[in-house]
Amino acid sequence: MKNVLISIIRGPRKCSLLKLALLPLPLLLITGCPSGKQAGDGAVTNKLVIKGSNTIGEELAPRLIAEFKKEHPKVTIELESKATSYGLANLRYGSCDIAAASRTPTTLEVQENGSQGVELNEYVIGSYAVAVIVNPANPVKNLTKEQVRDVFTGVITNWQAIGGPDKPIRLCIRDAISGTHLGFQDMALENRPYGSSHGLFTNYTAIADAIAKDADCIGYTDIKSATSTSVSAISINGIHPSTETVNKGSYPYHRVLRLYTDKARESQQVKDFISFVIATKGQKNVDQLGFVTRP
Template sequence: MKRVIIVLFIAIAMLSIVACKNDGKSEGGLTGKITMSGSTTVLPIAQACAEEFMNLNPNVDISVRGGGSSIGIKDIMNNSAQIGNASRDAKDKEIKKAADTGINLYQNIVANDGIAVIVNPVNQITNLTLQQIQDIYTGKLTNWNQLGGADMKIVVVSRDTSSGTYEIFFKKALHKNKVKQGAIMVASNNAAVTAVKDSPGAISYAGLGYLNSNVKTVTVDNIKATVPNIVAGTYPISRKLNMYTNGEPTGLTKAFMEFILSAEGQQLVEKQGFIKITN
């Protein structure tokens, strides 16, 4: 009788193991919490990957918040987050400041992206050169008729200076020339898109994952912000999207990063409108 009970116990245990493997919800038996903060561009990638990772690992809790790339990097330096999302590379001064306090800002590249220049759909303009974009944002050009468009005031919409998107645009499009006084400064990609949608004369810029039919993307130097052009490096305003950690990720954070870089994770990157790093 005892032998029968033991055999039944083993059989039930084996069935339980098989069931766990099949439902995918005990992947590595992971437990713990991860806090992520930073870039609003990286935010949808972080949210989508966190949701799926928690579905696979019910005992894991991942908190995701925005705030801008500078905030994400700062939170790593302050040990208030395990992952700092950034749509730009860490600055030399940030790396040095972190190192002075024993923090190693480690760059984990999770996606590729392009920063599209957007206008309202009623705008007749379809292409802008980098020089024209610079002249618009520095205030040298103030009316669309100066560029062959309608007689309409140009409404300049830019990201705030804590934004990684702003940093890349500032370097690659504006060549480090300051945005003119009086420009509308917004805190997120969504806010930039909304501002352009609501103002016929507006111009702004946003990551690929935020583009929709409410705005029109113009070519830059006659080059479209497409996946092939961004991967090839021909589109002039492109970038890597990052998740910074304090040193190489370990433990639960490492498992989460490996998931993002897996085929499944990179599919989620593409679903959010961004470009997988394996392209």
Template sequence: MKRGIWILAALLAWAVSPVSADLRAENWNAFAPLKGELTISGGTAHIPVMKTLSTEIMKASPAIRISIAGGGSGLGIKQVGEGIVAIGNSGRSPKPREIEKYGLVLHRWAVDGVAVAVHPDNPVHALTTAQLKAIYAGTLTSWKTLGGPDRAINLYTRDASSGTRSVFWKKALGKGEIHAKANFVKSNGAMKSALAGDPYGIGYLSVGHLDASVTGLAIDGVAPTLANVKSGTYAIARGLFSNTKGEARGLARAFIDALYSPRGQEIIAAKGFIPVKG
């Protein structure tokens, strides 16, 4: 099985009947008359929500198959625009030229912070923006300078198609340099694994992916918590989008409506994001 891809249940064939947004969270009754395959790709921050929601829907309606792939925001936008998938997830708003080129309709269902993170054994718990910029530019290279061990700082970053990288680059680095020797990882999950295994590493990932295996750093005295993201105090934040080519129909419409349902909002909050209703 390829990394980042989950194939989750049975049967094919598309259904195009409209679905009410008034979904019952207990048993997903709105999906009962539907069947077919729904394909989703793109931003990796979205995957925990996508997986949980898809599992519940397919348990309630075995005639539905939902396939979820990562690949980054740029890939999600491109694939939905080219008709390869029905929903393309992105951790950034598609650019105006992308919206115009592909006829995209944007569905923003959560707000997410992007946390700068390190191994939990690292004694450094806070940075200034100037220090962070110097680290990623490659001019500040030792943890000792920051009160940590006398070891080199190992940089981790995402590839250019990542919405997480785009937000980090713009809002944390002010579009500053990311050193060419930084280690590339392909997803939020891969970033967490890399930092959890490297006591001298530094990287960035969705606040929703923070747990005991990685520590989020305060930036200019503000910690990457959900409360601070929600209040706007923590400014390294972005919307999470599920984009469709034109107005969503059939299973895509039902799935997006499910994200805005009470149960969908519960799942979003449980995965560490701030739900956006409607």
């Protein structure tokens, strides 16, 4: 790996050149001029750069950005969604203003931030939660986490094994390119592959509609859609999925969503965007997209 000399623009002034360092290749590709930064001619830009979690970036961030820009049309916002670790790394090296995260930073990430003089500010914006659903005619109303894992990975293939009728289980899951497909696999399946007997759907509504028509199906959807009378939400280890159980942290299939900033580099654009997201208008959009609003 080569030694590389790089410079980064931080805050309202240019930073000094970083020391010669051995940097991982992905970090050598980190570029951009985050908000309130001086451009080459010394002019301050109105650009806001957000990088990080695909759970936030797939649907939620684009909606929040679009709504925010209605009130702040002069602010340019760039969004790049890959992973929480990617956002935190970019924030550490001054290549984004906000790191979108679907988990808290690891001990190593906190240490790495500290080594770069970065003190994180954390803002909870809501939660991503998934409810397991069945047809209302299905007698199964509660499952353990282990049973859910075994059903969706194909270890359990008949309803009789978990208190239902002697019929085959049919899985209804999101398409493989969706963040939800991977998110549920991580939260509920311990990252094991899905069972082979499944149907793929492009959205939660399609999953709920399929289950409403077939008593042998099981799938998942957002908490809000799970309250429909056309489907029945399954309790997990005796805990029913709801806004209350998610915000209390007792319902297992959820992730708290956060935005992280570098405390020393919070521009006015950053403050305005975060204030919008956690206020009533922003939280309305969080709710409309099926996420759980912040406590």
